[in-house]
Amino acid sequence: MLISAVQKFTMLDYPGKCACIVFTPGCNFRCGYCHNPEFVLPEEIQKIKHTFIPEKVFFQFLQKREGMLDGVVITGGEPTMMGDLLDFMRKVKERGFLVKLDSNGNRPDILEKALSEGIVDYIAMDVKTSYGKYGQLVGKLVKTENIQKSIALLMHSNIEYEFRSTLVDEIHSHGVLAEMREMIDGARALYLQSFRPEKTLKSSYEKFHPFSQSRLSETVSFFREKIEKVEVRG
Ligand code: SF4
Structure with missing residues (x-):
């Protein structure tokens, strides 16, 4: 699998676990607010291609972290665009690590395979806006029926999951x-x-x-009426 970068340690990105982070290049969305354009836009990816990390080198690193890390977070860009993502996840699981996958939810087929094979332990999915406004925010490649399917898959799964939303005052x-x-x-x-x-x-x-502190607090209370755990991150 193409690996655009590796962060060797995080205590923030996999709730309750110590993990490393694998970044994959490319994304099927173009969210205007994206703060990782270097992992999204093909012309930007070209510029950092020479710094990509071979999969073999990553697994050598992971072997040395046995007993020290609980898991691997796979993020992007959008990891489900990688044709060999599921193989990569299998290899991580075979080595005894937990797998957390971050996704924009546009490929429920991949999420479904990962869930049915038991090769993912935690999924974090973005819920970016209302269905009617999705295309306007992320671009034309979104299929809102896919977002809907991914939400349903997670909510009916028996693994840990979270939804995540980035809030823009003028949009939300x-x-x-x-x-x-x-x-x-x-x-x-x-x-x-x-x-x-x-x-x-x-x-x-x-x-x-960005949302003001007071608007953010009101929004937390608003979502808490329907959702078990709502927190602000970052
Ligand atoms: S889905 Fe994520 S990585 Fe892709 S453009 Fe949007 S914010 Fe950036």
């Missing part, structure tokens, strides 16, 4: 938040983070604003 009106709450009504966990305008995939987003 109360009406949009209300629709998002309906989409994941009854979910186990939702993590909210405020948009960061310093580095964005689309320059037009630099003029947008």
Whole structure:
């Protein structure tokens, strides 16, 4: 599998576990607020291609971390775009590590295979906006029926999962938040983070604003009426 970068240690990205992070290049979305354009845009990926890490080198590193790390977080870009993602996950599991997968939810077929094979222990999925506004925010490659399927898969699974949303003052009106709450009504966990305008995939987003502290607190309470655990991250 293509690995654009590895972070050797994190206590923040896999709740309750020590893990390393594997980043994959490329994404099928173009979220205007994305703060990792170097892992998304083909022209940016070209510039860092020479720094990619061979899979063999990663597994040599992982072998040395046996007994020290609990798991591996696979993130992007969008990992489900990697044709050999499931093979990679199998190899990590065979070595005795837990696997956490971060995904935008546009490939429920991959999530379903990973779940049915038992090669994933935790999935974090973005819920970016209401179904009606998805295309406008992430681009034309989204299929909202896929987002819907992925949400249902996670909510009916017996693994740990979380939904995550990045909130932009100009985009996430109360009406949009209300629709998002309906989409994941009854979910186990939702993590909210405020948009960061310093580095964005689309320059037009630099003029947008993060949620104020008071709006963020109100939004947490609003989601808590329907979702077990709602927290702010970052
Ligand atoms: S899905 Fe994630 S990685 Fe892809 S463009 Fe959106 S924010 Fe960036």
